Amino acid sequence: MYQPHLAPVAGSLALSALVAALPLLTLFALLGGARLRAHWAGLASLAVAVVVAVAGYRMPARLALLSAGEGAAFGLFPIVWILVTAIWLYQLTVVTGRFEDLRQAFHLISDDPRVQAMIIAFCFGGLLEALAGFGAPVAITGVMLMAVGLPPLRAAVTVLVANTAPVAFGAIGIPIITAGGLTKIPYTEIGAYVGRQTPLLALLVPLLLVALVDGRRGVRQTWPVALVCGAVFALAQFASSNFLSVELTDIIASLAALAAVVVFLRLWQPRGGEQARAELSAAHDPQAPDGPAGSAPAPGPAAAVGIRTRPAASGTTHAPQEAITGPRLFMAFLPYLVVIAVFSVANLVKPVQQALAATTADIPWPGLDGQVLTVAGKVSSTTVYHLSWLSSPGTLLLLSGLLVTAAYRISPATAAREFGATLVRLRWAVLTIAAVLALAYVMNLSGQTITIGSWIAGTGAAFAFLSPVLGWLGTAVTGSDTSANALFATLQQTAAAKAGLSPTLLVAANTSGGVLGKMISPQNLTIAATAVGLAGRESDLLRGAVRWSLGLLLALCTLVYLQSGVLAGMLP
Secondary structure (H helix, E strand, O other): OOOOOOOOOOOOOOHHHHOOOOHHHHHHHHHHOOOOHHHHHHHHHHHHHHHHHHHOOOOOOOHHHHHHHHHHHHHHHHHHHHHHHHHHHHHHHHHHHHHHHHHHHHHHHHOOOOHHHHHHHHHHHHHHHHHHOOOOOOOOOOHHHOOOOOOOOOOHHHHHHHHHHHHHHHHHHHHHHHHHHHHHHOHHHHHHHHOOOOHHHHHHHHHHHHHHHHHHHHHHHHHHHHHHHHHHHHHHHHHHHHHHHOOHHHHHHHHHHHHHHHHHHHHHOOOHHHHHHHHHHHHOOOOOOOOOOOOOOOOHHHHHOOOOOOOOOOOOOOOEEEEEOHHHHHHHHHHHHHHHHHHHHHHHOOHHHHHHHOOEEEEEEEOOOEEEEEEOOOOOOEEEEEEOOOOHHHHHHHHHHHHHHOOOOHOOHHHHHHHHHHHOHHHHHHHHHHHHHHHHHHHHHHHHHHHHHHHHHHHHHHHHHHHHHHHHHHHHHHOOHHHHHHHHHHHHHHHHHHHHHOHHHHHHHHHHHHHHHHOHHHHHEEEEEEHOOOOHHHHHHHHHHHHHHHHHHHHHHHHHHEEEEEEEHHHO
């Protein structure tokens, strides 16, 4: 049996951490520096991780390769499954012409693209994160932003930055519930602490979205509605996580923020919407971030992702210039209403939730299960592959797509053809995600990730400042705040006890830090790039998102450090 050691390289934890970081350094250097296509960067980094595991950590090559195989399988299901079904659902709206109706529908709420970005990426995206998570919000809201006129690259970076504050309470609070189960700290207590950290991020994110869409001018002209959106979301997130329900926090916060924006817009309208919309539509080249003003218009969302815009035989395309009627308005929003309804029933109705969970198949990974121990000497549970075939968000999105197919009267042949075409278009994204998750599993099971975390945790009292970095790192590697808590929650708890700090505070900080790693996770970058038709340009998204990720992380680290001392009164 293989048991990893924290300091396998010359007995030095610092040197071992440096060696353990080589796969991550390779990945981000190839993506952000060399601008290599994501699937090649992922495969190269996976190769480095295997070499480090075998040569540096003395992990048997057979176990290292089996770890990569299990990680790749997890990448294919549920992650790729979610991406495929989300894009397929979008395509169903395109082939019937309903996506053009959706574009008009958002103009009824506001014709300002900066406000639409807040409504779609932050409010609606937060609701999708609450119900689904695992990349579905990024995929769906990315193409929705393109529908209202954002260029592909800007749309992708916007949804990546928006998918932050809701992540801690995403998928009905799973990251926090996982942390509670591992540390034996009541998850409601952890949620209350997180609810006094992530609202700060929620307050800032709408302002950042406006800046991404329209720069400083956009912030100057729309800051009142952006502040209302962020403040209401933050207050609702704080109130729900501390006094109502950890599980329902993001649902309550997202709906409250959306309602507040709609009401506020009845009292006040920002200036400059026409100019912002004209400049966005003038972004001519989908291969350039924005394109110069006065150039030819950018292709619509369907063209950007390679989708045929002609109507299917069973549907008709509605001319965008027609005044949208009540029934058409309802049908435009129908796919997303169906998604909300299906996920609400699956996650909030306990008998249904339990019935779906009961179908999960636990598969001990052949040749790997029982052969790998943790650093503490316990048999690793990570080697059991959980096949949640019916409760997976991807399966629920498939069900939503089938219901939409029936409601739109799309022929089964057309729906099946679009599904097959989606699989073909996403082939490189599939390879990228499989490689990245394989990398994550090799690093985790060989001990590379825990070495890096232990080195950071050895900073003593300063660990209060660095604590969110562990969550950020864990999510950046795995693409999941839940996985980041599975990796580091108990480490945070132990380090806090040694440093004389609050274990609950640092476990919460791990969760909160994780939300900021998601926007630069290669998995999420690939989902966003693929959704908007920029597959292979993940390096551009990384450069666009990394400064926001690091800037917000610095703010969160400062907040947690202050909460461990002078601002301890902020905590429950």
